[in-house]
Amino acid sequence: MLETIGAFWAEYGDVLIEGSWETLIMVTISTVLSYVIGVPLGVALIVTQPQGIRPHRGICGVLGWIVNIGRSLPFAILLVALMPFTRALVGTAIGVKGAIPPLVISAAPFVARMVETSLSEVDAGVVEAAQSMGASPLQIVRKVYLPEAMPSLVLGGAISVVTILAYTAIAGMVGAGGLGDIAIQYGHNRGVTSLMWVTVVFLIIFVQIIQWVFNWWSKRIDKRLDQTADTRKFAPLEMLAHFVHTK
Amino acid sequence: MSIIQIQHLYKTFGTGESAVHALEDINLDIQEGEIFGIIGLSGAGKSTLVRCMNLLERPTSGSVVVDGKEMTALSEKELRLARRNVTMIFQSFNLLMQRTCLKNVCFPMEISGVPAAQAKKRALELLELVGLAEKAGSYPSQLSGGQKQRVAIARALATDPKVLLCDEATSALDPTTTASILALLKDLNEKLGVTVVVITHQMSVIEEICSRVAILDGGVMAEQGKVEDIFSHPSTDAARRLVYPGGVSLEQYPSGTRAVRVAFNGGTAYQPLIASLAIDLGVKVNILGADTREIDGKAFGTMLLGLPDDPNDAAKALSYIRAQPNVSAEEVAYHA
Ligand SMILES: Nc1ncnc2c1ncn2[C@@H]1O[C@H](COP(=O)(O)OP(=O)(O)OP(=O)(O)O)[C@@H](O)[C@H]1O
Ligand SMILES: [Mg+2]
Numbered sequence: 392m393l394e395t396i397g398a399f400w401a402e403y404g405d406v407l408i409e410g411s412w413e414t415l416i417m418v419t420i421s422t423v424l425s426y427v428i429g430v431p432l433g434v435a436l437i438v439t440q441p442q443g444i445r446p447h448r449g450i451c452g453v454l455g456w457i458v459n460i461g462r463s464l465p466f467a468i469l470l471v472a473l474m475p476f477t478r479a480l481v482g483t484a485i486g487v488k489g490a491i492p493p494l495v496i497s498a499a500p501f502v503a504r505m506v507e508t509s510l511s512e513v514d515a516g517v518v519e520a521a522q523s524m525g526a527s528p529l530q531i532v533r534k535v536y537l538p539e540a541m542p543s544l545v546l547g548g549a550i551s552v553v554t555i556l557a558y559t560a561i562a563g564m565v566g567a568g569g570l571g572d573i574a575i576q577y578g579h580n581r582g583v584t585s586l587m588w589v590t591v592v593f594l595i596i597f598v599q600i601i602q603w604v605f606n607w608w609s610k611r612i613d614k615r616l617d618q619t620a621d622t623r624k625f626a627p628l629e630m631l632a633h634f635v636h637t638k
Numbered sequence: 639m640s641i642i643q644i645q646h647l648y649k650t651f652g653t654g655e656s657a658v659h660a661l662e663d664i665n666l667d668i669q670e671g672e673i674f675g676i677i678g679l680s681g682a683g684k685s686t687l688v689r690c691m692n693l694l695e696r697p698t699s700g701s702v703v704v705d706g707k708e709m710t711a712l713s714e715k716e717l718r719l720a721r722r723n724v725t726m727i728f729q730s731f732n733l734l735m736q737r738t739c740l741k742n743v744c745f746p747m748e749i750s751g752v753p754a755a756q757a758k759k760r761a762l763e764l765l766e767l768v769g770l771a772e773k774a775g776s777y778p779s780q781l782s783g784g785q786k787q788r789v790a791i792a793r794a795l796a797t798d799p800k801v802l803l804c805d806e807a808t809s810a811l812d813p814t815t816t817a818s819i820l821a822l823l824k825d826l827n828e829k830l831g832v833t834v835v836v837i838t839h840q841m842s843v844i845e846e847i848c849s850r851v852a853i854l855d856g857g858v859m860a861e862q863g864k865v866e867d868i869f870s871h872p873s874t875d876a877a878r879r880l881v882y883p884g885g886v887s888l889e890q891y892p893s894g895t896r897a898v899r900v901a902f903n904g905g906t907a908y909q910p911l912i913a914s915l916a917i918d919l920g921v922k923v924n925i926l927g928a929d930t931r932e933i934d935g936k937a938f939g940t941m942l943l944g945l946p947d948d949p950n951d952a953a954k955a956l957s958y959i960r961a962q963p964n965v966s967a968e969e970v971a972y973h974a
Contacts (some may be wrong), residue, residue, distance in 0.1 A: 410754060413786065517732045517733070519694065520726070520728060520733075521695055521726065521745075523721060523748060524794075525722045526720060527718060527749075534745070535734065539734060541736060612736075614777040615736075617779075
């Protein structure tokens with residue numbers, strides 16, 4: 392058993408490490424850029440809605456429309472359709488570099504909706520209180536909406552990151568690099584099904600870790616929760632400790 | 639000198655068939671330094687009226703002058719500045735849950751550009767003033783309702799306002815905590831000279847701290863005047879509904895019935911009072927209506943008692959009731 396694993400790792404270890412690294416890079420950069428675009432969009436959607444702090448029917452309508460279109464295009468189609476644009480923008484439509492523009496364009500509207508949802512959970516009374524103290528719309532966004540919604544934004548962040556991770560696997564089909572690419576090239580094209588399954592296991596582990604980290608982070612910063620030992624514990628470490636202990 | 643002057647104020651929500659006339663021809667004159675009450679049943683338009691005072695709600699028509707400024711004529715920016723002068727506390731406290739108490743009190747000062755160190759110093763003073771200095775580093779979720787409202791009061795005072803608007807500020811609190819918050823408001827009114835506008839649906843709150851009161855009924859001003867006057871001689875139906883507990887109308891009792899309105903402010907429970915009237919004096923009184931609650935064996939609320947026909951018995955009963963601790967009694971007019 393160990394020997395088989397050793398042999399497998401000797402052959403494919405480098406490929407897996409490189410693939411994981413590429414996936415990590417693609418997910419990180421795409422997430423950051425998606426939030427750079429998605430947060431202002433989500434904020435604008437909340438602020439300009441009819442009950443918002445700066446209602447504006449036109450802006451709200453147009454933005455909602457753009458976001459809905461972005462959300463309804465399947466990623467696989469967008470990926471192919473955007474290839475000329477991607478090439479013009481970053482010089483290539485393949486590899487990690489080529490995958491980032493379609494990933495961002497696809498994820499940003501998704502992030503905008505996540506942000507909108509989180510911000511809409513902020514108590515309207517608190518916003519009204521800020522208005523009654525003479526806060527400007529910009530101050531309300533910076534000092535009320537975003538900080539008050541932070542735990543929820545972080546939880547939404549986990550969903551966004553996992554979605555982007557899934558997109559990178561799809562992007563692998565057109566040679567974007569990363570774990571998805573490995574699964575296609577080795578698993579599908581060369582018939583190394585074992586490697587394909589290993590990449591699946593890697594992806595599952597990634598998703599799990601992302602969820603743990605973001606859950607822990609959200610609880611950690613949420614001052615509505617009792618900040619006792621329980622919310623400070625990090626689940627995976629607890630599990631590891633438990634595992635080591637019982638051995 | 640009047641600090642808030644409202645003239646011919648109308649507020650209509652929506653248009654056409656579905657229009658709601660929340661306020662109609664409201665006229666009010668609130669004097670600097672007084673504690674003014676606005677009372678009315680749910681949906682009467684109290685919140686709308688108070689939100690028209692800092693223009694969180696823009697009146698459909700009419701004039702709102704606060705501290706000499708016509709609020710409806712101000713630009714957005716001027717309005718934001720003016721709002722620092724008329725701050726507000728709420729039934730649900732509306733504190734920022736992700737900020738400590740200290741940071742909550744600092745919030746309005748951050749908004750108005752007070753340097754951080756100076757804001758912190760002032761915030762600590764204000765927390766001290768409301769008796770919560772030791773909670774400076776706590777988060778709102780770690781506080782009781784009464785403590786949250788104290789923080790909200792400190793926050794509302796951070797910009798040295800001339801007027802403090804209180805929209806049902808004690809409605810989410812138990813009677814003991816309510817009493818302590820009302821005492822604090824009264825104390826701040828005396829110490830700082832801040833004008834306090836109290837919105838409530840509880841007569842007891844008005845009774846406790848207000849000098850003058852306005853009664854709102856279905857969007858119109860039913861009656862306004864000194865609290866004692868309105869309590870002893872309510873001249874409109876709306877006032878009678880609020881003054882007489884349980885909304886009883888005295889018309890249903892034979893004319894000639896003398897009635898007394900008894901307010902319990904956390905003293906003896908009411909049942910023993912009625913019983914001891916019968917035992918000690920041999921006088922029987924009728925409970926015409928009651929709106930009382932007992933908390934920890936203490937009575938709060940009001941009761942309307944019908945006095946015996948015999949003038950002697952009636953006088954005895956009245957003085958007996960008045961002699962009770964934490965009970966006040968007033969004979970009320972029972973004809974329209
Ligand atoms: N934004 C709004 N849009 C439409 N109607 C409204 C709006 N705000 C208030 N109203 C209506 O105006 C009337 C007065 O409401 P308001 O909230 O001022 O009453 P209130 O006296 O404060 O009642 P409560 O004691 O329940 O708080 C109600 O009929 C209410 O439905
Ligand atoms: Mg109200």
